[in-house]
Amino acid sequence: MVVYRCRRCGRRIGEYPGAWDDPLLGLVQLSAEDQRAFVAPVSADVTEVRILCEHCLPVPYDEGLWYN
Numbered sequence: 001m002v003v004y005r006c007r008r009c010g011r012r013i014g015e016y017p018g019a020w021d022d023p024l025l026g027l028v029q030l031s032a033e034d035q036r037a038f039v040a041p042v043s044a045d046v047t048e049v050r051i052l053c054e055h056c057l058p059v060p061y062d063e064g065l066w067y068n
Helices: 030-037
Strands: 002-006 012-016 039-043 048-050
Touching: 030 039, 030 048
Parallel strands: 002 048
Antiparallel strands: 002 012, 039 048
């Protein structure tokens, strides 16, 4: 299972029942450096993906900046 959690406030954003390397998620397309920064195993069958939730994104949102 993949759990999405905000890297700033810790809020649980959502979850995906499959494996983190499922092609539907696209996480395997991240560079090794980005995988280390955003993807972390929690247990044998749970992986956490650390992103920013909508409450922690800067307002106004700027399409030109990389937030996650």
